[in-house]
Amino acid sequence: MIESLLVANRGEIARRIIRTARRLGIRAIAVHSEADAGLPFVTEADEAVCVGPANPAQSYRNVEAILAAAQKTGAQAIHPGYGFLSENADFARTVEAAGLIWVGPGADAIAAMGDKINARNLMAAAGVPVAPGTTDPAASVDAAVAAAAEIGYPVMVKAAAGGGGMGMGVAADEAELRTQYEKVGAFADRMFGDGSVLIERYFPRVRHVEVQILGLADGRVVALGERECSVQRRNQKLVEESPSPAVSPELRSRFLAAAVRAGEAVGYRNAGTVECLLVPRQRGSQVDGPGAEEFFFLEMNTRLQVEHPVTELVYGVDLVEEQLRVAAGLAPTFDPDALAPRGHAIELRINAEDPKRFLPGPGVIATWNEPTGDGVRVDSGYVAGNTVTPFYDSLMAKLVVSGADRAEAIERARAAVAGFEIAGPKVNLPFFAELLENAEFVSGDYDTGIVSRMR
Known part of the structure; x- marks a missing residue:
């Protein structure tokens, strides 16, 4: 069994992971931002390292700081919890390249399922039911309109790289689709660094x-x-x-x-x-x-x-x-x-x-x-x-x-x-x-x- 575990997260999920680690006799290491220094997960860990200020980009998403904390504390493995870096394939690869154990799926699986369009196509090929929709990103608003005409309204406009319910809009007709295409694409580019969108059939009651x-x-x-x-x-x-x-x-x-x-x-x-x-x-x-x-x-x-x-x-x-x-x-x-x-x-x-x-x-x-x-x-x-x-x-x-x-x-x-x-x-x-x-x-x-x- 793993002997020492760094939890690259905060709050209730960090506390939850630390509880199991300690029950199993695993040395639990917390990383935290300056704003979270007084939270229970920090005090309940066997060791804790501050990795930056409150801004998540400078702390809980700060790959260099987290890996430095792992090296400093002699951590053998990293558990990412949920959110933050948990579904970041590059982070998973970086952790393993540093000689640490990644407590999660392989980076290739994370990358394959991180793109909604790629994931849809993989699932369809595996015989998993998928909703009627595009098999490639809608490259333009006119392409989205053409896809919607084939799929049938209403449609869902979704960020291809999104997740957690973010980056979605519903269109009941072409005019609304044109508005949602621009809105969702801009949001996706800002939030995920990828403005690609897919079009799927929308089910009003689901x-x-x-x-x-x-x-x-x-x-x-x-x-x-x-x-x-x-x-x-x-x-x-x-x-x-x-x-x-x-x-x-x-x-x-x-x-x-x-x-x-x-x-x-x-x-x-x-x-x-x-x-x-x-x-x-x-x-x-x-x-x-x-x-x-x-x-x-x-x-x-x-x-x-x-x-x-x-x-x-x-x-x-x-x-x-x-x-x-x-x-x-x-x-x-x-x-x-x-x-x-x-x-x-x-x-x-x-x-x-x-x-x-x-x-x-x-x-x-x-x-x-x-x-x-x-x-x-x-x-x-x-x-x-x-x-x-x-x-x-x-x-x-x-x-x-x-x-x-x-x-x-x-x-x-x-x-x-x-x-x-x-x-x-x-x-x-x-x-x-x-x-x-x-x-x-x-x-x-x-x-x-x-x-x-x-x-």
Whole structure:
């Protein structure tokens, strides 16, 4: 097993990785910005190194500073967490070129799946369903218009190099497409350094379902069930649950098989997620109710997901430990041929934002009292006295609940939300209290438009 691990991240995910590392007897090393010096992940690590000022480009994305910290502390491996450099193929190559172990998929797999158009084409060739769309970037607005005429409106205009719900726009007609093409392209060039866009069919009512995969050290790819991620604001997830209330056993079998094919197509190793769009059955049809007729590949996240805890609770595994074992060339702790889900889990992303418009509301945390009880887990990045700064994502904690079934998980979530006390920054807990009483959510028959309908 790896003996020393540098965590190239911050907040709750750095704290989460450090917790598993220390349980396994691995020396845990944190890197942090000047703004994060007082956060729990820094004090809980065996060693910590400041890598720069608050600006992520000068700290958490500062490759030279991170590698210097690894050399200074004698780190054997680097875990990138999620965000920042986690899906940067060049960083993965640089880490390995420095003689360190990269706790993640190979750089070639990261690069292959980092371009949405390339990823779509690879998945189609592997027999994974993809939505109708372009196989090459739309080189001009006229090319986009011609593609949309063939695909059929409405269409989604997407940044080819984007991810995490950023760089997307919907067009219902040609005029709107021309506007969105310029807007998305400019955004993509500014954010990702690549203004290429693709055009896909847009489905007005859709669910967002993803599959957790793990590429093992022996070359096999296994799937650890699916997660429902349809409660979103601005294409950003707020709630995830496993298993999905929309997925039947037959559909689950197809989902998992497609995800395994996706991983095998790029020789995937370590943890990853295959994200899909699930098109629900039409309301009022003879097959009304939870369920779906078809699903399409959306993208592959070549890293550990924010929502990995719901899979951990349903499958009884520690995904960070499995990541470390794969990186060390070791067999998993579980039997890949006997994976079976148990119960239901729901994750709520507790953000420093107002519960109505979801605008960031950083500040000093005056009160922080986490809920406890059966089936309650809190992965947090802060404690009372810490400051939520405006420099990073607004995520403060993940409230994760589990139960024997979905109804019990919802009941436990209601109690946990009511028992979570946070004062100082703005917080979205009131939104979750409302959601957990919402008839559409409670029924399980909801889609990505649920938050907008609530607002």
